[in-house]
Amino acid sequence: MTWLCGIFALLIGLAVYHFNRARTLFGIRIVSTRTSSDNVPETRHKYVDDNEKLASLLRESNKHVTVFISIDVHAWELDRTKITDIGMSAWYSGGNDDNVVLSRHWQIEENKLLKDRYMLNDPDIFTFGKTELISESQIAQKIDYIFESLGAGCQRTVIVGHGIRSTLDLLEKFWEPPGSEVIILDTQIIWQLQNHQSNKVTLETALISASDLSYNVHFLHNTGNNARFILNLLQEQGAMSKRF
Incomplete structure (x- = not known):
């Protein structure tokens, strides 16, 4: 039973690690997307040709x-x-x-x-x-x-x-x-x-x-x-x- 508990703990640890890494990467992507969007200038005036x-x-x-x-x-x-x-x-x-x-x-x-x-x-x-x-x-x-x-x-x-x-x-x-x-x-x-x-x-x-x-x-x-x-x-x- 001890070795089964060890394997179970290892699997849980790996799952938590990958979950946290995915959340971090997703968070970085959100920040990056928001930053690039913030840098796009707004068009406030209609161009009159x-x-x-x-x-x-x-x-x-x-x-x-x-x-x-x-x-x-x-x-x-x-x-x-x-x-x-x-x-x-x-x-x-x-x-x-x-x-x-x-x-x-x-x-x-x-x-x-x-x-x-x-x-x-x-x-x-x-x-x-x-x-x-x-x-x-x-x-x-x-x-x-x-x-x-x-x-x-x-x-x-x-x-x-x-x-x-x-x-x-x-x-x-x-x-x-x-x-x-x-x-x-x-x-x-x-x-x-x-x-x-x-x-x-x-x-x-x-x-x-x-x-x-x-x-x-x-x-x-x-x-x-x-x-x-x-x-x-x-x-x-x-x-x-x-x-x-």
Whole structure:
């Protein structure tokens, strides 16, 4: 009987050992799972995409006069810190000049002789006004003047671009957007959302796909003309956003 009691005690001891080990491992797993879950950030704010922002801005333009200012920048392909020319256009929505678009084009004097071999750019074909030759030190002054003069009397100012983040990155050395109240829209992102596409498209491709938009393909690849076409594209996208 003694040896039976010994075997019985041994079996009970092994059972207790494995039970305690399993409980310990399970406890560690619970702690580990809870820790990793605690590290996942909560999403407290709904992302508002550019297409929704555009539709909202246009719906409210009868209450808040809005100026949309497009920017296009070209930099030398061998040194992206050297800007060769800048284009800007402005369109008022909700004001008396709802159908008027104003455009500007500046060529940078220090870099006017820098030519690209692979990137398309033609600084000499601006068709919506006269090209102005300015120095690098005047870039911020010229852009700020556009925002201050055209934004006066407007409740909202919107910066527009096709691939606007890249455009603002090129300008970062010379100019920054005026304040946190400025809204930013990207016609490239709007195109992707409206056409249910994930791939980025060039401005030319976006213009081609806009059936109600007329433009001259020969005037593309000039920042002044491109800025104008970006606003034309935005107006077309605004009409489409109302149907979403």
